[in-house]
Amino acid sequence: MGMVTHMRFQELTESQKVVAKVIENSIAAQKIGHAYIFSGDYEPYLIETAQLFAKALFCEMPSGAEPCGVCRNCKRMDSGNIVDYMEVEPDGASIKKEQIQQLLSDLSLRGAEGDRQVYVIHQAHKMTTQAANSLLKFFEEPGVGKLAILVTTQPQLLLPTIRSRAQHLVFRPIDRVRLAEKLAEEMQCTNDLARLALTVYPKWDDAREALHNDWFVQAYGLVVQLVEVLTKRPQELLLFAQEKWLGHFKGRNELRVGLELFESWLEEALHFKVRTDYVPELFTKEQSLYTAFVNDRPVHKIVHAIEFVHEAIRRLEANVNPQLTFERLTFDLQKG
Numbered sequence: 001m002g003m004v005t006h007m008r009f010q011e012l013t014e015s016q017k018v019v020a021k022v023i024e025n026s027i028a029a030q031k032i033g034h035a036y037i038f039s040g041d042y043e044p045y046l047i048e049t050a051q052l053f054a055k056a057l058f059c060e061m062p063s064g065a066e067p068c069g070v071c072r073n074c075k076r077m078d079s080g081n082i083v084d085y086m087e088v089e090p091d092g093a094s095i096k097k098e099q100i101q102q103l104l105s106d107l108s109l110r111g112a113e114g115d116r117q118v119y120v121i122h123q124a125h126k127m128t129t130q131a132a133n134s135l136l137k138f139f140e141e142p143g144v145g146k147l148a149i150l151v152t153t154q155p156q157l158l159l160p161t162i163r164s165r166a167q168h169l170v171f172r173p174i175d176r177v178r179l180a181e182k183l184a185e186e187m188q189c190t191n192d193l194a195r196l197a198l199t200v201y202p203k204w205d206d207a208r209e210a211l212h213n214d215w216f217v218q219a220y221g222l223v224v225q226l227v228e229v230l231t232k233r234p235q236e237l238l239l240f241a242q243e244k245w246l247g248h249f250k251g252r253n254e255l256r257v258g259l260e261l262f263e264s265w266l267e268e269a270l271h272f273k274v275r276t277d278y279v280p281e282l283f284t285k286e287q288s289l290y291t292a293f294v295n296d297r298p299v300h301k302i303v304h305a306i307e308f309v310h311e312a313i314r315r316l317e318a319n320v321n322p323q324l325t326f327e328r329l330t331f332d333l334q335k336g
Contacts, residue, residue, distance in 0.1 A: 006078065007048045009056075009066050016049070019169045023053055024065040032057070033167045034142040037124070039155040040171030042179070044204045047087075047122065049171075050149040051077070054085050054118040057147070086119040090126045093252065093317040097130035104138050107146060116145045124150035125157035132159045139165045187211040192284045193220065199282070200260040215248075216257075222248055223261045224286055230333060231293045237330040246323055255322045256313060259329075263309045269293055270302045301336050308332040 013020040019038075026032055036053075038046040052067070055077045059067035067074050076082035088095060088103055107117055121127070127135065136159070139148070150166060152158060176195060183204075184194035189211050197207035197216065210216040222245060229240045249258040268280045273294040280290055294302070312329040316322060 006069070007052045009052065012049060012052065015174070016171050019049065019171055022169060023049075023056075027056055027062075027065040032147060034146060035139055035148040035150070035166035037150045037152065037155055037158065037163065037166045037168045038171065039152050039168065040174070041153060042171075042174040042176075042198075043123065043151060043153055045174055046151040046153075046171060047120065047203075050120045050151055053149065054120070054147075057116050057118060058082060058085070084117045086117075087122060088119065089122045093126070093256075093319075095121065095123070095127040095131050097128060097134055100127070100131045100134040104134065107138075107143075116147070118147045118149065120149045120151060122151055124152045124162075125154040127158075129159070132162055136161055136165070183207060183211070192282065193217065196220065196261060196264060196282055199264050200257050218248060219258055219261060220283075223258065223265055224283065224289065226262060227265055227286075227289055227293055231289065234334050237334055238327060241326055241330050246326060249322075249326075252316050252319075252322055255326060256316055259309055259313050259316075259326075263306060263313075266302060266306045266309065270299070270306065273297070273299055273302060304336060305333060 009020055009024060012023075038050060040046050055067045055074060056062060056065050058073040058077060060071040060073055061068040067077075069078075073082060077085065086103060086106060088099055091099060103119060107119065121135075135148075139162070142148070148166070150158070150162070155163065155168065155170075176198065177191075180191050180195040180198055183198060184191045187194065187208060193211060193216070194207075197210045198204075201207040201210055226240065226245065229236055245258065249255040264282050268282050269290055271278045272280055272290050280287065283290075308329055311332075312325050315325045315328070
């Protein structure tokens with residue numbers, strides 16, 4: 001676990017009044033559930049809230065629910081050095097059964113320093129069925145003092161049996177425009193690039209790192225080129241894939257970023273097609289390309305293209321070869 005962000009309940013209340021109240025009341029009443037699902041559109045904020053919840057439970061001198069920030073446990077949480085707090089993240093494209101089994105093994109050793117253990121599962125919707133079933137068994141007999149927080153941007157993908165055994169807190173949408181402005185100012189880049197980085201990278205630090213790197217700027221340019229080829233010379237898609245796209249997006253993780261950027265373009269194009277007053281919020285300098293792309297395309301063809309990209313992402317997650325995945329996508333896009 002890395003450094004924990006110093007969020008406070010006062011700050012949480014400003015943007016998530018209901019969520020903050022539920023957590024504060026459960027702490028005040030000492031009625032903590034054994035499992036919570038935090039769902040919303042911006043994962044870093046969900047994780048910060050999970051960390052705040054844990055910090056409040058570990059704090060030795062809280063003021064109501066608010067952690068003191070100065071006791072030994074608060075300082076350990078801040079430095080990422082408290083043994084009874086654990087986080088699990090996807091290993092590649094998924095959270096595997098072995099990761100959950102290792103977590104449960106660690107938890108079975110009981111609290112190393114106190115009577116409370118908290119574990120947070122990032123992108124919980126990426127658990128394989130086997131991983132989710134392993135966790136489910138634990139949910140049925142969680143033991144005293146153990147708290148699970150499942151963080152997800154896609155709660156509908158969680159097993160119904162998991163959803164039914166956890167308290168679900170739904171976060172209000174985060175103001176992405178304001179977030180992007182903050183990131184653009186910090187990184188001295190365009191708002192457009194900052195918004196795209198926040199769209200495809202689930203963590204603030206990963207988005208910052210991407211914007212430090214020429215690779216992401218070049219990825220932006222390649223998505224624009226892909227749309228140009230698809231719009232004006234669709235018969236050259238496979239050649240473009242082999243000569244340019246696959247040379248830049250190497251391996252599963254990079255190709256996924258490319259596909260998610262392309263998906264963002266397509267979703268904007270769909271809005272542009274169906275709403276005459278819509279001004280694209282991403283790839284904002286490409287107004288003329290949006291116009292050319294949607295002109296001869298009925299709505300159902302744009303929807304099909306988005307579905308083809310979703311299918312390509314699913315293939316990547318199923319460990320299909322990245323080159324074959326993208327080449328298959330080019331055939332699907334040509335076919336329409």
